[in-house]
Structures are given as structure tokens and as C-alpha cells.
Amino acid sequence: xxxxxxxxxxxxxxxxxxxxxxxxxxxxxxxxxxxxxxxxxxxxxxxxxxxxxxxxxxxxxxxxxxxxxxxxxxxxxxxxxxxxxxxxxxxxxxxxxxxxxxxxxxxxxxxxxxxxxxxxxxxxxxxxxxxxxxxxxxxxxxxxxxxxxxxxxxxxxxxxxxxxxxxxxxxxxxxxxxxxxxxxxxxxxxxxxxxxxxxxxxxxxxxxxxxxxxxxxxxxxxxxxxxxxxxxxxxxxxxxxxxxxxxxxxxxxxxxxxxxxxxxxxxxxxxxxxxxxxxxxxxxxxxxxxxxxxxxxxxxx
Numbered sequence: 001x002x003x004x005x006x007x008x009x010x011x012x013x014x015x016x017x018x019x020x021x022x023x024x025x026x027x028x029x030x031x032x033x034x035x036x037x038x039x040x041x042x043x044x045x046x047x048x049x050x051x052x053x054x055x056x057x058x059x060x061x062x063x064x065x066x067x068x069x070x071x072x073x074x075x076x077x078x079x080x081x082x083x084x085x086x087x088x089x090x091x092x093x094x095x096x097x098x099x100x101x102x103x104x105x106x107x108x109x110x111x112x113x114x115x116x117x118x119x120x121x122x123x124x125x126x127x128x129x130x131x132x133x134x135x136x137x138x139x140x141x142x143x144x145x146x147x148x149x150x151x152x153x154x155x156x157x158x159x160x161x162x163x164x165x166x167x168x169x170x171x172x173x174x175x176x177x178x179x180x181x182x183x184x185x186x187x188x189x190x191x192x193x194x195x196x197x198x199x200x201x202x203x204x205x206x207x208x209x210x211x212x213x214x215x216x217x218x219x220x221x222x223x224x225x226x227x228x229x230x231x232x233x234x235x236x237x238x239x240x241x242x243x244x245x246x247x248x249x250x251x252x253x254x255x256x257x258x259x260x261x262x263x264x265x266x267x268x269x270x271x272x273x274x275x276x277x278x279x280x281x282x283x284x285x286x287x288x289x290x291x292x293x294x295x296x297x298x299x300x301x
Contacts, residue, residue, distance in 0.1 A: 041101050067115070069163075081172070103287065114293055132206070196229065221259075235272060
């Protein structure tokens with residue numbers, strides 16, 4: 001059973017079970033906003049037990065302004081790898097957050113995007129394994145399918161029960177290995193993740209196996225993800241190997257029927273490094289590409 005947390009008047013997150021289950025709210029040090037927390041907006045925390053992964057995973061859910069479980073609207077969902085880096089500098093691995101919460105608050109207020117739910121899934125010590133689709137001779141890994149099963153068969157059903165979701169618009173976003181994972185799971189399971197954002201994906205992993213696998217796959221733009229965001233900073237390595245990798249994948253995706261500027265959003269970001277701050281500066285563009293307002297702000301029952 002998943003526990004949940006809500007923000008108290010003191011700004012801390014409190015964890016407990018549903019009232020109908022006889023649960024009570026108690027402080028939880030791992031999930032409440034630590035000193036210096038930079039969380040913004042309505043964010044709910046869950047400690048989610050995964051039988052597939054065999055561990056507890058912290059999941060933070062951003063709810064857009066006006067969200068209520070009592071209203072008739074349903075919202076697109078954005079799942080975020082490396083979730084501890086998304087909303088809060090105090091929990092980010094490098095002390096720099098992506099500011100996904102602040103960016104969502106601004107873009108929704110400006111009606112530049114649809115109101116969406118954002119589900120930030122914290123990573124674990126098994127990150128290399130969970131985010132990689134194949135075993136690398138030097139680094140190991142190769143457990144992305146198991147992580148995908150956790151998302152698709154455990155976490156998504158829970159989120160769809162607990163929140164008013166529009167399952168026709170479900171995105172997965174990440175950077176570096178998290179971007180590699182997003183690409184792989186979106187390509188393998190487009191019915192679960194029909195929108196994909198891969199920022200600075202580690203396409204070099206396992207001898208560029210993912211690019212080869214996509215090229216050899218019978219899947220095309222007609223049965224693959226509806227939209228793909230793909231980018232790389234020009235300052236991420238000295239030899240431009242990463243730029244060459246992403247250009248190669250762009251070529252493969254175009255051969256599959258994707259059209260740059262329509263359902264493939266491709267960027268070579270001048271002067272950008274392989275850092276959280278660089279990715280934070282691109283979040284707004286990603287959100288506007290994946291969730292434009294023209295499709296309708298809400299889907300009613």
C-alpha cells in the first residue's frame with residue numbers, strides 16, 4: 001500500500017495512510033521539505049512500495065492550480081526520472097533543481113500550456129541498472145525493462161486511481177541516463193508513454209545500442225511515440241561525439257517518418273553543458289512542445 005503526504009501549515013510534508021484506513025498523519029523526515037526547500041505550488045508526496053523493484057520509492061506529485069479530485073476534469077501526466085532534482089534544490093543531487101514546479105506555475109498561469117500533473121520519481125542506488133536498456137561492458141546495467149514494468153504496472157495504475165489523469169497524454173522525461181531511459185521506454189511502450197523528452201541522452205551507452213535498436217525496429221512514427229523531444233548541449237564534451245550521436249538518432253527517427261518541428265523537436269543548444277542548470281533552462285521549451293494549449297486545457301469525463 002502506498003502512503004501519502006500532504007503539506008502542513010508549517011510547510012512540512014506529513015505522511016500517513018488514508019483516513020478511511022484508520023491512518024494518521026505523522027511527520028516523515030525523508031519526505032518533508034528540508035531546510036532551504038525551494039518547492040513551489042501544490043506538491044503531494046508518496047512513499048511507494050514496489051514489488052517489482054523490491055524497494056520503497058519516493059514519488060512527488062505536482063498538482064496544477066485549481067486541481068481538485070471533485071472537479072470533472074482530467075489532466076495529462078508528465079513522469080520525471082531523477083525526481084529528486086525536479087522540484088527542490090535541497091534534495092537535488094548537486095544542489096540545483098530543474099525548477100519544473102516554478103516553470104509549470106508560470107506557463108499554466110500564462111495559458112502557454114495545458115494544466116498537467118507532474119510525477120517526480122526519485123532514483124535509487126540502482127540508477128545505472130534501472131535507467132539502461134542494455135548491459136555496457138564497462139558499466140554493467142541493463143535493467144530498464146524492469147524499471148519500465150514498475151512504472152507501467154505499479155506506479156501508473158496507482159497515479160491513475162489517486163488522481164484525475166488523462167491517460168491519452170502521458171509523457172516521460174529525463175536527462176543523461178534518465179534521457180536514455182525515457183527514449184527506450186517510450187519506443188518500447190508507446191501506449192504507456194506516448195510523449196517522450198530526452199535531454200542530453202547518454203546514447204553512447206553499450207556501444208550506441210539504443211540507436212541501432214531503433215533503426216532496426218519495425219516501429220515507425222505511426223506506432224511509436226506521438227512526440228519526441230531530443231536535445232544536446234554543444235559544450236557537453238570536447239570532441240563533439242555526443243552531438244554526432246544525437247544527429248545520428250535524429251537521422252534514424254526521420255527515416256521512421258518523424259518530421260522535425262512537428263512531432264520531433266530537435267535542439268543543439270549552443271553553449272549548454274551537461275548540468276542540471278542547463279537542463280532547467282530548457283524545461284519551458286520542452287513543456288510547450290509536449291503540452292501545447294491548442295489540444296484543450298482539460299478533458300472532461
